[in-house]
Amino acid sequence: MSDAAVSVLRPHAEDEYADELAALAAADDRPRPPGWKLSPWAVVTYLMGGPVGGESDRVIIPKYVGSRRLIEIATATLATDRAVLLLGVPGTAKTWVGEHLAAAISGDSTLLIQGTAGTTEETLRYGWNYARLLADGPSEEALVPSPIHRGMARGAIVRVEELTRMPPEVQDALVTVLSEKVLPIPELDTELSAVPGFNVIATANDRDRGVNDISSALRRRFNTVVLPLPATVEEEVAIVSQRVGELGRALALPEIPSAADEIRRVVTIFRELRNGLTEDERTSLKVPTGTLSTAEAISVVTNGTALATHFGDGTLGASDVAAGIVGAVVSDPIHDAVAWREYLEGVVRERPDWGDFYDACRDLDP
Numbered sequence: 001m002s003d004a005a006v007s008v009l010r011p012h013a014e015d016e017y018a019d020e021l022a023a024l025a026a027a028d029d030r031p032r033p034p035g036w037k038l039s040p041w042a043v044v045t046y047l048m049g050g051p052v053g054g055e056s057d058r059v060i061i062p063k064y065v066g067s068r069r070l071i072e073i074a075t076a077t078l079a080t081d082r083a084v085l086l087l088g089v090p091g092t093a094k095t096w097v098g099e100h101l102a103a104a105i106s107g108d109s110t111l112l113i114q115g116t117a118g119t120t121e122e123t124l125r126y127g128w129n130y131a132r133l134l135a136d137g138p139s140e141e142a143l144v145p146s147p148i149h150r151g152m153a154r155g156a157i158v159r160v161e162e163l164t165r166m167p168p169e170v171q172d173a174l175v176t177v178l179s180e181k182v183l184p185i186p187e188l189d190t191e192l193s194a195v196p197g198f199n200v201i202a203t204a205n206d207r208d209r210g211v212n213d214i215s216s217a218l219r220r221r222f223n224t225v226v227l228p229l230p231a232t233v234e235e236e237v238a239i240v241s242q243r244v245g246e247l248g249r250a251l252a253l254p255e256i257p258s259a260a261d262e263i264r265r266v267v268t269i270f271r272e273l274r275n276g277l278t279e280d281e282r283t284s285l286k287v288p289t290g291t292l293s294t295a296e297a298i299s300v301v302t303n304g305t306a307l308a309t310h311f312g313d314g315t316l317g318a319s320d321v322a323a324g325i326v327g328a329v330v331s332d333p334i335h336d337a338v339a340w341r342e343y344l345e346g347v348v349r350e351r352p353d354w355g356d357f358y359d360a361c362r363d364l365d366p
Contacts, residue, residue, distance in 0.1 A: 009250065012110060013063075013103035020046060020060050021104065027054035033079040035155035035197015036105050040075045043104040047071050047097065063100045064093060065239045070225055071097070074201075077223040078105060078157065083178050083200040085163070085214075085222035091293020092227040093239075094203040098159050101201055106156040111147040115162035124148055124160075124173045125183060138187040148174075148200075152183055155197030163202040164212050171218055174200070178221035207291070229294065233279075236267045236294055243298045248305055256305050259316040265357065266297050266321055273329060273339070278347055285347070286339035290331040300324035322360035 014021060021037070024046055030039035038046065045052070048071055049062030064071060074084050078101065086094040102109040113123060126149050132142035151158035163171060177183055181194040202222065204214070214222075230236035240263050248255065270292040272278050276285050290296070304320035312320060330336040348358045 013100050014107050014109055017046075017063075017103070020058075021107070023052050023056055023058050024060065024104075027052045027056050029054070033196075035195065036079075037107045038104055040072075040079055043075050043101065044068065044071050046104045047100050062242075064097055065235055065242070066093075066227070066230065070227065073223070074101065074225045075105075077225075078199045078201070081181070082223045083202065083221055085219075085224045086201065086203045086227055087206060087224050088227040089206045089229065089293065090291045091295035092229055093294070094205075094227055095161060097227065098161075098201040098203055102157040102159055106197065108156055109159065111151045111156055111158045113147050113158070113160045115160060115165040117165060117167065119166045119170050121170050121173045122146070124170060124177075126185065140188065143185070143188070148177060149183060149192060151200075152177070152181070152192055152194035152198050155195040158198070158200050160200060160202040162204065164204045164214060166212060168212050168215060171212065172215055175215075175217050175221065178218075229274075233264070233267060233271060236271065236297070237264050239294055240267060240297050240301060244301045244305065247298070247302050251302075251306070253302075253305050253309050254314065256308060256314065256316045259301070259305070262304065262316045262318065262321050263297075263301055265318075265354070266300050266325060269325060269343075270294075270297050270328075272347070273343060283347060285343055286335075288329050288331065288336040288339045290328060290336070292328060296328045300328055318354075318357035319360040319363075322357060323364060326361060326364055 008015075024038055024042045028039050028042040030041050032039045036043075045060055047063045048068050049060050052058045052060060074086070074097070077084050084101075086098055088094055099109045102111070113119070124146055126146050127144040128138075129142045129144055132139070136142060145153070147158050150156070160174075177194075178200060181198070183192040183194075185191055230239060237260075241260070244259070244263070245255070247253075268279065273285060273288055274292040276287040277283070278285065300321055301316075301324075303324045304316055307320040307323075308314060308316045326340065329340045344358065344361055348354050348361070
């Protein structure tokens with residue numbers, strides 16, 4: 001980790017993992033697309049983990065636990081003239097994957113546009129310093145470049161978060177950029193042409209379909225890569241354990257001994273409720289309105305770790321995670337409360353080794 005990464009709460013990927021990126025770059029003897037810091041093989045190794053290769057015996061830690069093929073497809077697409085759309089339900093690591101892809105390819109993950117209902121076309125294209133504009137008229141000095149503008153000029157990856165949250169007319173400002181690789185600037189009677197290395201990684205949630213659907217013209221400019229929820233309990237437990245450990249170190253929380261059982265319990269509850277079926281497939285369950293994603297499981301365990309550290313005996317127990325789980329499950333006080341009560345009484349209470357968790361949840365009732 002670089003010195004810059006130590007002084008901030010949430011370092012950018014290229015700062016936090018600077019040593020790994022440098023080790024991969026030093027050993028990477030494979031062809032690199034124009035403008036790329038690493039070869040596609042090294043980019044995938046950085047995300048999925050594995051040996052650096054060459055004379056180095058260093059092993060890269062995985063940033064994404066899931067299908068290697070999906071990351072290979074996304075990386076290969078970025079080496080072409082098509083952009084990548086990472087699609088999936090909330091909490092499937094779309095933003096995380098996009099940040100690390102940008103860090104590995106461009107060495108810079110900070111060229112970011114956050115899509116909202118208030119995002120304007122100027123946010124995607126460029127704006128103006130109005131003091132200079134009024135004083136001197138349109139000029140290069142008066143132009144305020146957007147992340148897209150800067151990425152095209154520098155040959156870097158630009159990230160667009162929550163694409164479907166933007167109004168359709170704003171989304172379509174990307175069509176010319178992605179198809180022609182130019183950004184027209186009619187006020188200056190010129191255009192900006194992208195240099196090699198420029199591309200776009202966008203994210204969107206499955207649950208946002210119908211909010212602002214992507215036009216067919218824009219969708220054709222993207223190769224869509226769907227990031228699924230973890231396929232197995234073991235895979236999800238591994239993700240939660242790794243991220244909780246990383247967040248704990250960033251927040252100066254001590255490592256909690258014997259947290260594996262509580263992590264598995266949180267993951268099991270979330271998987272059962274979002275699937276509407278218990279692990280043994282014997283009991284159907286009401287599905288809450290929330291996503292109960294892996295990201296939420298990470299938050300629940302991290303919060304429980306803070307409770308155990310500051311208000312407990314330093315051991316993560318059922319009472320430390322109970323409040324977080326109830327808060328995550330019961331988003332709708334009517335529907336979700338019923339679903340949670342049925343799960344608590346019909347499933348949790350019947351599990352002989354879950355008595356402590358059942359009691360902790362009951363103690364939270366007003």
